[in-house]
Amino acid sequence: MIQFDEDRLIWVQLYEILRRRIEEGTYKERMPIPSIEQLDQEFPISRGTIRKVLKILAEEGFLNPISGRGTYVRPRADWHPPQDQA
Numbered sequence: 178m179i180q181f182d183e184d185r186l187i188w189v190q191l192y193e194i195l196r197r198r199i200e201e202g203t204y205k206e207r208m209p210i211p212s213i214e215q216l217d218q219e220f221p222i223s224r225g226t227i228r229k230v231l232k233i234l235a236e237e238g239f240l241n242p243i244s245g246r247g248t249y250v251r252p253r254a255d256w257h258p259p260q261d262q263a
Contacts, residue, residue: 179220187222191230194220196258199239199250209247210240 179190195210197203204210211219216227231248234240238255242248 179222188226188230191220191222191226192233195230195234196239199234204250206250206252209249212247 179187179194181187195204199210210216213224213227213231217224220227231240231242235242235248237259238251238257240248241251
């Protein structure tokens, strides 16, 4: 759940939630994650914030956005989280 407080940035909280879901297998490898519209319904934050988090997760190798098809979880071997979070 996202907490609206001054101590933790909203996008960081969403990043942690989605990354945990990927790592724990809630979102399975090679399967699509919920759409931005679905995530927008679950998390009452801006779609721009959701897009930012999905972009970061894609840059770290967790997600593979495919134009017109959705965003898919990449195989674990492709993940390359920042060293301080590995």
